[in-house]
Amino acid sequence: MNQNILVIDDDQDLCKVLSNFLKKSNYGVSVAYDAESGLDILRKEKFDLVLCDYRLPDMTGVEALQRIKVLSPESAVIIITGYSDVQTAVETFRYGANDYVTKPLYPDELLVTVKETISKNQDKLQVRSGKSVPEKTSEGSKNSAFIQGTSKASQTVQEHVNLIGPTDMSVLIIGETGTGKEFIANSIHQKSERAGKPFIAIDCGALPKELAGSELFGHMKGSFTGAIADKPGSFEMAKGGTIFLDEIGNLSYENQVKLLRVIQERKIKRIGGQKDIPIDVRIIAATNENLTEAIQNGDFREDLYHRINEFKITLLPLRDRKNDIMTFAEHFLNLANQSLKKSVKGFSEEVVKYFLDYQWHGNLRELNNVVKRSVLLTQGDQVEAKSLPDEITKPKLLNKTNSNDDGLSLKAASEEAEKEAIINALEASRYNKSKAAELLEIDRKTLYNKLKQYNIKDY
Ligand SMILES: Nc1ncnc2c1ncn2[C@@H]1O[C@H](COP(=O)(O)OP(=O)(O)OP(=O)(O)O)[C@@H](O)[C@H]1O
Numbered sequence: 526m527n528q529n530i531l532v533i534d535d536d537q538d539l540c541k542v543l544s545n546f547l548k549k550s551n552y553g554v555s556v557a558y559d560a561e562s563g564l565d566i567l568r569k570e571k572f573d574l575v576l577c578d579y580r581l582p583d584m585t586g587v588e589a590l591q592r593i594k595v596l597s598p599e600s601a602v603i604i605i606t607g608y609s610d611v612q613t614a615v616e617t618f619r620y621g622a623n624d625y626v627t628k629p630l631y632p633d634e635l636l637v638t639v640k641e642t643i644s645k646n647q648d649k650l651q652v653r654s655g656k657s658v659p660e661k662t663s664e665g666s667k668n669s670a671f672i673q674g675t676s677k678a679s680q681t682v683q684e685h686v687n688l689i690g691p692t693d694m695s696v697l698i699i700g701e702t703g704t705g706k707e708f709i710a711n712s713i714h715q716k717s718e719r720a721g722k723p724f725i726a727i728d729c730g731a732l733p734k735e736l737a738g739s740e741l742f743g744h745m746k747g748s749f750t751g752a753i754a755d756k757p758g759s760f761e762m763a764k765g766g767t768i769f770l771d772e773i774g775n776l777s778y779e780n781q782v783k784l785l786r787v788i789q790e791r792k793i794k795r796i797g798g799q800k801d802i803p804i805d806v807r808i809i810a811a812t813n814e815n816l817t818e819a820i821q822n823g824d825f826r827e828d829l830y831h832r833i834n835e836f837k838i839t840l841l842p843l844r845d846r847k848n849d850i851m852t853f854a855e856h857f858l859n860l861a862n863q864s865l866k867k868s869v870k871g872f873s874e875e876v877v878k879y880f881l882d883y884q885w886h887g888n889l890r891e892l893n894n895v896v897k898r899s900v901l902l903t904q905g906d907q908v909e910a911k912s913l914p915d916e917i918t919k920p921k922l923l924n925k926t927n928s929n930d931d932g933l934s935l936k937a938a939s940e941e942a943e944k945e946a947i948i949n950a951l952e953a954s955r956y957n958k959s960k961a962a963e964l965l966e967i968d969r970k971t972l973y974n975k976l977k978q979y980n981i982k983d984y
Pocket residue numbers: 618619670671672673674700701702703704705706707708709771813856889890893
């Protein structure tokens with residue numbers, strides 16, 4: 526049966542082109558020019574994928590995404606965005622977007638992203654419904670796509686993963702969007718005795734409040750409108766395996782209480798059910814927000830925090846572990862060559878410099894997408910700067926013209942250099958702050974102040 530795609534974009538010409546192209550590639554396609562019409566279509570039909578513009582005339586990208594997830598939690602969503610919006614569009618990942626593509630859209634690149642996204646989403650749905658997913662040998666396989674970073678920070682993370690993997694401790698992974706939290710969670714699972722059992726990833730940010738309880742803990746027929754049959758929740762489906770709760774800070778208070786009970790008593794009750802069901806799962810949680818602050822504000826339970834935080838792993842933003850950038854870029858280049866059937870060999874020196882200087886707010890996910898796009902556009906042997914988006918090659922000029930901001934000033938340049946020196950010292954000292962302060966010839970207190978000033982994550 527054909528897979529169905531819904532395209533929501535106010536650019537009617539783009540919709541026409543996309544629709545023709547996707548139909549030629551054997552997808553069933555429906556089109557809407559604003560979010561409300563798209564949501565109307567979603568109320569009537571099921572879609573494997575929604576391709577949704579980030580800037581719609583009637584609502585913001587995040588709002589559209591949240592409403593899509595309420596109506597059709599099982600559809601994958603790819604956000605279409607202009608490169609200048611990438612920095613804000615990456616926020617949609619907190620609400621369950623599966624990937625993003627940047628305008629101008631290129632058919633080959635889009636097709637690869639569409640195929641991969643639908644396939645990964647179906648694997649997830651299958652695992653959640655209790656069916657095993659056949660091992661894949663292509664680039665779709667998590668294991669074949671996983672690599673270790675080469676920065677000191679990544680090596681330390683890997684040591685921790687190796688240590689903590691075989692235990693049954695709960696782990697809290699902290700990091701910005703796209704830093705690889707789910708990949709690390711999966712790697713911890715693979716190193717444990719639970720490896721042959723399910724790894725179920727739940728995006729708490731994408732779960733509509735009204736469905737979250739049922740999704741996690743299951744329900745009994747008739748317990749609420751729409752509960753047409755008994756349904757096991759993710760905790761039951763993960764039997765013997767690991768559950769990965771991404772964006773755990775988004776769980777409602779009520780579900781936090783239920784989760785605490787699962788952890789303390791190792792059993793659950795389905796919604797509307799009487800029976801206690803024993804649960805054997807390891808919990809790995811992730812967040813990109815400051816849970817301590819959420820606790821102080823009364824939004825997150827402190828007792829739950831201590832339970833999920835038996836071990837903490839912090840993934841630094843890519844811009845703060847620069848040694849990883851080219852390691853991952855080479856890896857993504859190989860993957861892009863495979864999926865786009867190209868044979869680009871590497872990156873020009875200029876490109877390497879741009880990559881090292883860029884801020885990568887979407888982290889590894891953004892790097893992957895930029896490399897994929899540049900491989901597609903490369904005719905010769907190596908990726909040249911002209912294949913990169915302007916935001917990467919001219920960030921300061923684009924962002925700073927017509928503003929009083931001193932991005933081009935000596936002060937900004939020396940602050941940038943200072944920040945880099947601090948990051949290098951931290952890496953060299955394996956995040957031992959006393960040693961880093963010594964290397965920098967400043968005292969610890971000054972170092973702490975600078976970490977705060979430059980928003981360098983505490984490792
Ligand atoms: N160790 C790794 N090896 C190879 N690719 C990686 C690795 N970690 C991350 N990636 C790439 O980065 C993308 C984002 O990773 P992941 O989904 O694990 O990030 P995340 O921190 O969980 O993001 P979010 O918070 O938005 O859910 C992956 O799809 C993959 O392409």
